[in-house]
Amino acid sequence: RYQSLAYNRVLEIHKQHLSPVLTAYFSEPLLLHQGHMEWLFDYEGNRYLDFFSGIVTVSVGHCHPKVNAVAQKQLGRLWHTSAVFFHPPIHEYAEKLSALLPEPLKVIFLMNSGSEANDLAMLMARAHSNNTDIISFRGAYHGCSPYTLGLTNVGFHKMELPSGMGCQSTMCPDVFCGPWGGSHCRDSPVQTIRKCSCAPDCCQAKDQYIEQFKDTLNTSVAKSIAGFFAEPIQGVNGVVQYPKGFLKEAFELVRERGGVCIADEVQTGFGRLGSHFWGFQTHGVLPDIVTMAKGIGNGFPMAAVVTTPEIAKSLAKRLLHFNTFGGNPIACAIGSSVLEVIKEENLQENSQEVGTYMLLKFAKLRDEFEIVGDVRGKGLMIGIEMVKDKTSRQPLPREEVNQIHQDCKRMGLLIGRGGTFSQTFRIAPSMCITKPEVDFAVEVFRSAFIQHMESQDK
Numbered sequence: 001r002y003q004s005l006a007y008n009r010v011l012e013i014h015k016q017h018l019s020p021v022l023t024a025y026f027s028e029p030l031l032l033h034q035g036h037m038e039w040l041f042d043y044e045g046n047r048y049l050d051f052f053s054g055i056v057t058v059s060v061g062h063c064h065p066k067v068n069a070v071a072q073k074q075l076g077r078l079w080h081t082s083a084v085f086f087h088p089p090i091h092e093y094a095e096k097l098s099a100l101l102p103e104p105l106k107v108i109f110l111m112n113s114g115s116e117a118n119d120l121a122m123l124m125a126r127a128h129s130n131n132t133d134i135i136s137f138r139g140a141y142h143g144c145s146p147y148t149l150g151l152t153n154v155g156f157h158k159m160e161l162p163s164g165m166g167c168q169s170t171m172c173p174d175v176f177c178g179p180w181g182g183s184h185c186r187d188s189p190v191q192t193i194r195k196c197s198c199a200p201d202c203c204q205a206k207d208q209y210i211e212q213f214k215d216t217l218n219t220s221v222a223k224s225i226a227g228f229f230a231e232p233i234q235g236v237n238g239v240v241q242y243p244k245g246f247l248k249e250a251f252e253l254v255r256e257r258g259g260v261c262i263a264d265e266v267q268t269g270f271g272r273l274g275s276h277f278w279g280f281q282t283h284g285v286l287p288d289i290v291t292m293a294k295g296i297g298n299g300f301p302m303a304a305v306v307t308t309p310e311i312a313k314s315l316a317k318r319l320l321h322f323n324t325f326g327g328n329p330i331a332c333a334i335g336s337s338v339l340e341v342i343k344e345e346n347l348q349e350n351s352q353e354v355g356t357y358m359l360l361k362f363a364k365l366r367d368e369f370e371i372v373g374d375v376r377g378k379g380l381m382i383g384i385e386m387v388k389d390k391t392s393r394q395p396l397p398r399e400e401v402n403q404i405h406q407d408c409k410r411m412g413l414l415i416g417r418g419g420t421f422s423q424t425f426r427i428a429p430s431m432c433i434t435k436p437e438v439d440f441a442v443e444v445f446r447s448a449f450i451q452h453m454e455s456q457d458k
């Protein structure tokens with residue numbers, strides 16, 4: 001036992017002094033003591049395989065030795081400086097990060113969180129286009145600052161107060177839940193079980209969703225728009241993928257109306273999707289602005305907006321943008337070491353190989369169990385959608401999903417949740433995960449599904 005505070009005392013303090021909105025996943029919240037790579041240890045010394053990496057954040061492993069060593073060295077040298085002085089870690093980082101982005105995405109603004117990054121991207125889009133309206137998908141999560149809340153379209157994150165002036169939502173082209181399906185349409189080793197009229201290379205579902213998008217542009221927004229935000233794969237909404245080719249056409253339509261295109265890479269960036277370093281590359285598009293956070297710092301507060309020199313100039317003409325902690329020496333040193341580790345340890349390649357292995361294993365579970373409606377994703381960003389049955393595709397009742405979630409935890413596996421009804425299990429481990437660990441996770445899921453079936457038969 002390692003705890004400095006008794007478990008019950010922790011619960012009391014949490015109730016009295018911490019935001020009531022900070023809810024725990026489990027009826028008996030997990031009290032963590034330590035992390036090492038893909039593993040977490042609770043205060044009693046129990047070990048858990050962390051398949052959600054602190055909400056898709058610990059990209060290279062908890063307390064990675066190289067990242068730790070770099071952070072400790074920088075802690076002893078310089079923590080902070082006002083943004084009006086220079087320090088080499090920021091320049092080293094800017095050079096490393098910009099080398100990973102295609103032309104003309106070469107100007108970097110550093111911040112501390114994804115919401116801040118998307119706030120700034122909204123300002124940039126408006127300053128550059130001289131327009132107001134910004135579009136995002138239903139089901140999107142882009143932050144919960146007053147500004148980004150307008151772009152976030154996950155019902156339970158919305159407030160009953162006017163928010164997000166000029167923000168409009170459009171239908172999410174979700175091939176599993178959306179009206180037109182799309183059985184060959186997504187960029188994943190696993191396709192949906194839904195039958196549609198698509199042939200492998202002919203995506204009618206995509207065309208239907210594009211018609212919907214045009215309808216939004218024609219009816220719900222001003223003639224000229226400021227921009228369009230999209231996550232390359234939706235995270236909070238339950239790893240939702242769009243039909244191939246959708247983003248490419250949508251970007252063209254947005255640009256025809258004077259808008260800029262923003263890729264929110266907060267969850268999808270830094271090699272997680274395996275085949276490419278950035279999620280936008282998997283769609284064959286080039287955004288005007290890219291926002292990043294979470295995995296960028298392996299859990300250290302850090303975020304960035306990368307854009308073109310032209311857009312950066314449009315902003316600078318109208319706003320003296322300032323952020324006290326953005327680009328501080330510790331964050332930059334950590335950010336550099338994260339990029340080095342991804343390269344040195346071939347973590348993008350590992351995401352591709354182990355992620356594909358896992359997706360195919362989970363697809364077998366989907367075929368075995370009626371309550372597993374969909375398995376989707378790419379690399380190490382995977383969703384398992386739980387349904388009442390495969391025909392109705394209605395979400396499995398929350399209490400039943402909760403029980404499966406709880407059972408996985410009991411067997412030593414931590415996973416995330418997503419979707420409007422919290423019906424999707426989200427899997428996004430640190431990118432150092434191995435195939436034997438995947439085998440373990442698959443067997444844990446199998447046992448939890450069998451226990452669910454047995455409980456229903458009683």
Ligand code: PMP
Nearest residue numbers: 113114115141142143235266293
């Ligand atoms: N964008 C996406 C895609 C996210 O998933 C999140 C966080 N869940 C954010 C933005 C906001 O990031 P933060 O919590 O760091 O403000």
